Structures are given as C-alpha cells and as structure tokens.
Amino acid sequence: AQKVTQAQTEISVVEKEDVTLDCVYETRDTTYYLFWYKQPPSGELVFLIRRNSFDEQNEISGRYSWNFQKSTSSFNFTITASQVVDSAVYFCALSEVGTNAGKSTFGDGTTLTVKP
Amino acid sequence: DVKVTQSSRYLVKRTGEKVFLECVQDMDHENMFWYRQDPGLGLRLIYFSYDVKMKEKGDIPEGYSVSREKKERFSLILESASTNQTSMYLCASLKRGGAKETQYFGPGTRLLVL
Numbered sequence: 001a002q003k004v005t006q007a008q009t010e011i012s013v014v015e016k017e018d019v020t021l022d023c024v025y026e027t028r029d030t031t032y033y034l035f036w037y038k039q040p041p042s043g044e045l046v047f048l049i050r051r052n053s054f055d056e057q058n059e060i061s062g063r064y065s066w067n068f069q070k071s072t073s074s075f076n077f078t079i080t081a082s083q084v085v086d087s088a089v090y091f092c093a094l095s096e097v098g099t100n101a102g103k104s105t106f107g108d109g110t111t112l113t114v115k116p
Numbered sequence: 117d118v119k120v121t122q123s124s125r126y127l128v129k130r131t132g133e134k135v136f137l138e139c140v141q142d143m144d145h146e147n148m149f150w151y152r153q154d155p156g157l158g159l160r161l162i163y164f165s166y167d168v169k170m171k172e173k174g175d176i177p178e179g180y181s182v183s184r185e186k187k188e189r190f191s192l193i194l195e196s197a198s199t200n201q202t203s204m205y206l207c208a209s210l211k212r213g214g215a216k217e218t219q220y221f222g223p224g225t226r227l228l229v230l
Binding site for chain 2: 043047
C-alpha cells in the first residue's frame with residue numbers, strides 16, 4: 001500500500017522567512033509520480049509540480065524549490081522569502097503511472113500561515 | 117485551458133436520500149477520479165475510471181457507486197446518504213501519456229447531509 005506522510009500539521013512564519021514543508025512517502029512501485037498542490041482558502045486545488053520517480057533533479061520555480069531524494073523517500077518543498085499570499089494548505093501526493101495514472105495517495109496536508 | 121466542472125458547489129440533503137454528484141471535463145481525458153476531503157485527513161480516493169464504463173474502487177468506496185457512460189462525464193452516487201458522508205467532494209481528470217500527465221481538479225462540492 002502507498003503512504004504519504006506530512007508530519008507538519010501546521011506551520012506559522014513571518015513574512016520573508018524561508019520555510020520547508022516535509023513529505024515522506026512509501027511505495028513498492030519502481031515508477032511513480034510525486035506532486036505538490038496548494039489549496040488556498042477558496043478551496044480549489046492548484047497544481048504546483050510533478051516529479052517522475054526516475055528524475056531526481058531538484059527544481060526551482062521562482063521562490064519555490066523542491067528537493068527529491070529517492071534514498072530517503074522524501075520530496076520536500078521550500079518557499080524562499082515567504083509572502084502572505086503563500087498562506088494555504090499544501091498537499092504532497094504520490095501517484096501511480098500507466099493506465100492508473102493519477103490514482104493518488106495524498107498526505108494529510110500542511111497548513112502554512114504567513115504573518116505580515 | 118482544461119476545465120473540470122462539478123454540478124453544484126453546495127448541496128444539502130437529508131439522510132436516506134439518493135444523491136448524484138456530476139463531474140464533466142472538456143478535454144478528452146481518459147482518467148477521472150472522485151475524492152473526498154475531510155479536515156485533517158487530506159484527500160481520499162473513492163473511485164476512479166480509466167475508460168468509459170470502466171471503474172475501480174479507491175480507498176473508501178463503501179456507501180458510494182459511480183457511473184461513466186460517456187468519456188467526459190463521471191458521476192458519483194450516494195445510494196442512501198448518511199450524515200458521515202457530509203464532506204467536500206472533489207472530482208479530477210487526467211489525460212494519459214505525454215508531458216502533461218497531471219490531474220486537474222474541479223472546484224469541489226460541499227455536501228451536507230442532515
């Protein structure tokens with residue numbers, strides 16, 4: 001069975017601080033996808049990134065960066081110089097591939113509050 | 117732009133009623149999904165479908181059924197609604213293969229069962 005653990009239930013930071021959201025996963029599959037989603041107060045899930053299991057390159061997109069380490073089964077997400085608009089619930093998810101692509105197991109989410 | 121729409125944003129039903137939640141996507145996606153989201157529990161997969169008339173159970177299928185008669189439409193059915201089915205329901209779709217193999221989510225339906 002697949003499992004995704006986001007150990008941090010809630011994080012609170014002051015604007016401009018850097019913050020890292022942790023994600024650890026378990027799977028027996030050799031090929032899979034990892035995702036991060038943002039869910040602002042409006043409720044709609046916003047896709048942030050998808051990573052293939054065979055691609056361990058770290059990725060940076062503006063103030064966002066992701067660190068994928070297969071050896072520790074972790075896929076952590078860092079926001080640099082956080083802003084109030086980053087306040088949201090963030091979900092890490094693990095997905096099957098092939099015909100079952102998208103069949104996902106989600107972590108319980110981390111609620112990030114960025115205070116001005 | 118990919119668009120996934122859900123028939124209602126808010127729904128109030130009574131215990132024992134039959135409830136239909138509709139999801140439509142306009143981008144010819146093969147795979148479609150129904151999740152429910154409860155506070156502190158993340159999203160949990162109820163059912164998914166990888167083709168017309170094909171369906172597979174997810175992690176929490178009990179009390180639910182689904183229907184996929186057309187590629188663009190995936191319906192979630194609560195045969196006899198119960199109060200423990202009060203939740204946020206999210207539909208998603210995905211086109212298999214290629215660089216854009218990513219789930220797109222609808223806006224969600226908040227269901228209250230009284």
